[in-house]
Amino acid sequence: MQAALMQVVTVTGRLAGAAAAAALGLAVVAGGVTALARYLFGYAVPDGFDLVRLTGGIAACWGIAAAIAADELIRIDVARALPRPLAAVVAVLGGAGALAGAVLLARSGVLGTDLLLRSGETTADLQLPLWPAHLVMAAGLVVAALLALLRLLAPVEGEGDKTT
Amino acid sequence: MIDGGIAALGGFGGLFLLALLRVPVGFAMLIAGLGGIAALIGVDPAAAVAVQSPLRTLTGYDMLLIPMFIAMSALANHTGLGRELYTAGHAWAGRARGGLGLATILASAGFAGICGSSVASTAAMARVALPEMRARGYAPGFAAGTVAAGGTLGILIPPSLVLALYGLLTEQDIGRLFVAGLVPGVLAVALYALTVTLIAGRRPEAAPGGAPAGRAERFASLRGLWAVAAIFLGIIGGLYLGVFAPGEAGAMGALAVAAVGLIRGRLTLAAVGGALTEAARSAASVMVVLIGALVFGYFLALTRAPQLLVQALTETGLSPWGVMAAMLAGYFLLGCVLDTLAMIVLTVPITYPVAVALGFDPIWFGVVVTMTVEIGLITPPYGLNVLVLNTIARDVGLATIYRGVAPFVAADLVRVFLICLAPGIVLWLPSTMG
Amino acid sequence: AGQAVRFAHWVPTTHALHQGVEDWAKAVTAESKGTLEVQVFPAEQLGKARDHYDMVASGIADLALVVPGYTPGRFPVVSVLELPFLVPSAAQAAAPFDSWYRPLAPREMPEVTYCLGIVQEPGILHSRKPVVVPEDVEGMKLRPGSALVGRLFASMGASAVSISAPEAREAAARGVIDAATLAYGTLVSFGLDKVLNNHMDLPLYSVPVLYLANTRWYQGLSGDARAAVDAHCSVADAVRQSTAWGDWERAGRGVLAALPNQTFTNPDAAQRALWAETGKPFRAQWIADAGAKGVDGAAALAELEAAIAAAAPPVPR
Ligand code: NA
Numbered sequence: 001m002q003a004a005l006m007q008v009v010t011v012t013g014r015l016a017g018a019a020a021a022a023a024l025g026l027a028v029v030a031g032g033v034t035a036l037a038r039y040l041f042g043y044a045v046p047d048g049f050d051l052v053r054l055t056g057g058i059a060a061c062w063g064i065a066a067a068i069a070a071d072e073l074i075r076i077d078v079a080r081a082l083p084r085p086l087a088a089v090v091a092v093l094g095g096a097g098a099l100a101g102a103v104l105l106a107r108s109g110v111l112g113t114d115l116l117l118r119s120g121e122t123t124a125d126l127q128l129p130l131w132p133a134h135l136v137m138a139a140g141l142v143v144a145a146l147l148a149l150l151r152l153l154a155p156v157e158g159e160g161d162k163t164t
Numbered sequence: 165m166i167d168g169g170i171a172a173l174g175g176f177g178g179l180f181l182l183a184l185l186r187v188p189v190g191f192a193m194l195i196a197g198l199g200g201i202a203a204l205i206g207v208d209p210a211a212a213v214a215v216q217s218p219l220r221t222l223t224g225y226d227m228l229l230i231p232m233f234i235a236m237s238a239l240a241n242h243t244g245l246g247r248e249l250y251t252a253g254h255a256w257a258g259r260a261r262g263g264l265g266l267a268t269i270l271a272s273a274g275f276a277g278i279c280g281s282s283v284a285s286t287a288a289m290a291r292v293a294l295p296e297m298r299a300r301g302y303a304p305g306f307a308a309g310t311v312a313a314g315g316t317l318g319i320l321i322p323p324s325l326v327l328a329l330y331g332l333l334t335e336q337d338i339g340r341l342f343v344a345g346l347v348p349g350v351l352a353v354a355l356y357a358l359t360v361t362l363i364a365g366r367r368p369e370a371a372p373g374g375a376p377a378g379r380a381e382r383f384a385s386l387r388g389l390w391a392v393a394a395i396f397l398g399i400i401g402g403l404y405l406g407v408f409a410p411g412e413a414g415a416m417g418a419l420a421v422a423a424v425g426l427i428r429g430r431l432t433l434a435a436v437g438g439a440l441t442e443a444a445r446s447a448a449s450v451m452v453v454l455i456g457a458l459v460f461g462y463f464l465a466l467t468r469a470p471q472l473l474v475q476a477l478t479e480t481g482l483s484p485w486g487v488m489a490a491m492l493a494g495y496f497l498l499g500c501v502l503d504t505l506a507m508i509v510l511t512v513p514i515t516y517p518v519a520v521a522l523g524f525d526p527i528w529f530g531v532v533v534t535m536t537v538e539i540g541l542i543t544p545p546y547g548l549n550v551l552v553l554n555t556i557a558r559d560v561g562l563a564t565i566y567r568g569v570a571p572f573v574a575a576d577l578v579r580v581f582l583i584c585l586a587p588g589i590v591l592w593l594p595s596t597m598g
Numbered sequence: 599a600g601q602a603v604r605f606a607h608w609v610p611t612t613h614a615l616h617q618g619v620e621d622w623a624k625a626v627t628a629e630s631k632g633t634l635e636v637q638v639f640p641a642e643q644l645g646k647a648r649d650h651y652d653m654v655a656s657g658i659a660d661l662a663l664v665v666p667g668y669t670p671g672r673f674p675v676v677s678v679l680e681l682p683f684l685v686p687s688a689a690q691a692a693a694p695f696d697s698w699y700r701p702l703a704p705r706e707m708p709e710v711t712y713c714l715g716i717v718q719e720p721g722i723l724h725s726r727k728p729v730v731v732p733e734d735v736e737g738m739k740l741r742p743g744s745a746l747v748g749r750l751f752a753s754m755g756a757s758a759v760s761i762s763a764p765e766a767r768e769a770a771a772r773g774v775i776d777a778a779t780l781a782y783g784t785l786v787s788f789g790l791d792k793v794l795n796n797h798m799d800l801p802l803y804s805v806p807v808l809y810l811a812n813t814r815w816y817q818g819l820s821g822d823a824r825a826a827v828d829a830h831c832s833v834a835d836a837v838r839q840s841t842a843w844g845d846w847e848r849a850g851r852g853v854l855a856a857l858p859n860q861t862f863t864n865p866d867a868a869q870r871a872l873w874a875e876t877g878k879p880f881r882a883q884w885i886a887d888a889g890a891k892g893v894d895g896a897a898a899l900a901e902l903e904a905a906i907a908a909a910a911p912p913v914p915r
């Protein structure tokens with residue numbers, strides 16, 4: 001059962017990682033191209049600012065899902081030194097905190113999209129609605145919350161962060 | 165209404181309790197911050213912050229430099245730029261006594277110029293420099309210590325994730341912070357090189373010279389260098405002249421690294437995919453920390469605790485430098501057990517207003533804090549660079565690496581002292597910006 | 599001390615708007631006879647600039663400074679000030695605008711309570727080469743002061759380059775931009791006058807900056823507290839704030855006029871008519887957008903224009 005759950009986490013995490021990587025690639029290309037176009041040709045890509053910002057946001061939301069699947073969020077790991085039974089309790093508490101945080105983010109994504117849908121906020125130049133991009137972000141954050149739940153149900157020691 | 169000072173203490177208490185229970189640092193800050201806001205001004209406003217703030221952080225244009233610079237580092241790693249740098253360092257400095265150590269420091273410095281993260285720098289150099297040094301008969305502790313210390317240059321020499329995070333938290337100009345990190349970075353390289361030379365002089369058997377490189381080999385190695393040098397100069401020059409925003413610099417840097425990889429024939433689809441996936445995940449984990457830090461910062465602002473603390477400190481009559489020395493000593497000690505990024509987001513909201521109120525320059529403070537927390541990457545028991553190195557070189561014990569790294573910690577402390585003595589080392593270059 | 603009141607804004611403490619907020623906070627605190635203590639949270643201390651409307655709606659702040667233009671598409675009615683050639687000066691448009699929007703605010707911003715609206719001193723065109731008629735801007739690379747003014751100049755064949763005002767100086771020096779729209783004081787404070795030394799004395803557009811209050815907080819006020827807030831959420835305060843900021847901006851023109859190498863162009867009546875023509879599509883668009891919010895756009899716009907035309911121009915300095 002636990003192995004099956006972890007399998008789901010691994011596969012979903014990989015898909016989320018691929019989505020995040022694609023969005024990040026797009027954000028990098030859009031960011032580089034808009035800056036070069038502006039500097040070299042004095043040409044402002046219409047909505048370049050919002051395009052970079054929103055693709056970056058999508059990369060971050062799906063990246064959070066992938067990072068939760070891989071248990072890569074930054075932690076203070078002094079609990080490593082604890083005796084086994086206590087460490088197991090702390091691991092569950094840590095997982096519950098991760099779930100709570102991920103649920104908060106998912107709520108932010110969903111309610112934020114709803115707010116934009118109602119307010120009619122648009123991009124600056126082309127006046128395109130903002131909510132579709134936010135819907136894609138919200139989906140990533142909901143997946144992140146589900147992954148945090150599955151991880152809590154099937155606890156396995158992760159590797160911790162590798163970011164600094 | 166609850167007293168601000170007590171609310172702030174409660175908030176920090178809750179935050180550290182959650183963090184010690186292995187709740188991810190960003191989520192611990194988010195939960196503690198929201199709880200504090202709810203207690204201070206009500207549940208409805210807290211619920212509203214919980215909706216607005218995370219999304220604004222995730223889609224903020226200024227925040228983009230985090231994924232951009234991480235993508236650049238990952239692409240540099242996946243396209244083998246680290247090896248080219250090491251080859252060049254080896255060809256030019258390898259022959260001297262302790263030459264491979266010097267080569268490692270120089271290559272680390274070069275790699276730091278296109279990589280904002282210390283762990284990525286350490287990992288890249290460990291794979292190329294460590295085997296060479298070991299094969300030449302270097303003492304394992306010295307070899308590993310050199311790589312771990314060289315890795316800390318990753319966040320000291322711009323671009324730097326830690327300086328960027330400091331800028332985002334304090335609303336300081338990140339371009340200016342990067343420019344300010346340049347001269348101290350050069351000073352760090354010089355002091356590390358001096359450390360290597362001194363050790364090699366005292367213990368020649370621990371650091372023998374390398375094979376001599378011919379003229380042709382030396383100049384051939386430069387062909388590998390120009391690309392990294394051009395990218396670094398492009399980024400820092402662009403920020404120095406104010407031509408582009410830091411996020412754009414990161415994006416163009418990432419594209420430039422990819423272009424170099426393409427020219428060298430190493431930019432496979434697998435390399436791009438791997439680099440971007442890795443970058444997206446680690447950028448996301450930094451973004452989570454930032455989300456939490458901003459919400460916790462709103463809570464702290466509501467308590468007015470920073471103002472209260474500044475007032476209390478002014479009334480104790482301690483001299484500004486006394487307070488600064490105490491803060492830096494605190495950072496050094498915290499660095500023994502805490503993660504670098506976590507330390508920045510947990511403490512800067514309190515220390516920054518104090519430093520500014522005492523008359524310290526915000527840019528100088530950012531650089532000196534970055535340097536002090538960076539030492540934590542190589543101090544026991546939790547020295548992330550050492551731990552990463554240990555997973556790559558399994559046969560060198562942790563204690564051996566920590567012993568090997570000790571002289572470099574001393575060099576770091578000397579550098580922090582020099583920068584307190586002469587703040588101009590940090591402030592001169594940015595003062596010449598437009 | 600009285601009840602703590604949180605006034606949130608996003609500008610740094612060096613900005614003219616911050617001084618206005620500080621003055622307002624002091625006046626309200628003093629007149630509340632000890633019932634209120636207005637605390638200012640500057641520089642995004644409580645949230646990002648774009649979020650200030652939602653922050654005051656949800657009660658994170660009791661009062662906040664809000665620029666509706668930061669959330670394009672959300673508040674079309676109040677954005678009337680961005681329409682080309684509508685506002686001749688902040689001082690002249692301040693009272694008409696505040697009196698005009700005050701009854702419309704509950705319809706467009708039902709989540710909050712309107713306190714007052716500041717009119718920003720109009721931006722004018724500063725360029726490398728002199729400009730008097732619309733066709734002079736063809737091919738120019740321009741840093742616009744608002745999204746709408748960017749679209750306006752794009753319609754005349756210029757291209758809009760969105761960069762922040764601090765970045766604009768370097769961009770102008772390197773030829774990345776050859777024009778920008780700003781008020782005079784801001785132009786001088788960013789040092790842009792060195793390269794963009796031709797100024798067309800035709801007010802182009804303005805931007806509204808609002809003081810908004812949390813409705814539950816406002817309705818909970820009574821006695822001295824309510825009286826103090828009402829006294830300063832008034833047309834008179836809107837005029838005072840707009841004029842003070844406008845005076846600072848217009849002082850910049852005096853600074854430039856005293857310098858050599860600065861050229862001021864002044865389109866004549868026929869040339870002004872050509873400029874007015876370029877603004878027409880945007881007026882039609884605004885009338886439609888206001889209609890979607892349940893406001894008779896054509897009548898409302900005519901009413902505002904008549905009120906501004908009837909108001910006194912600022913005292914020359
Ligand atoms: Na670096």
Ligand code: NA
Nearest residue numbers: 499500540546
């Ligand atoms: Na440490």
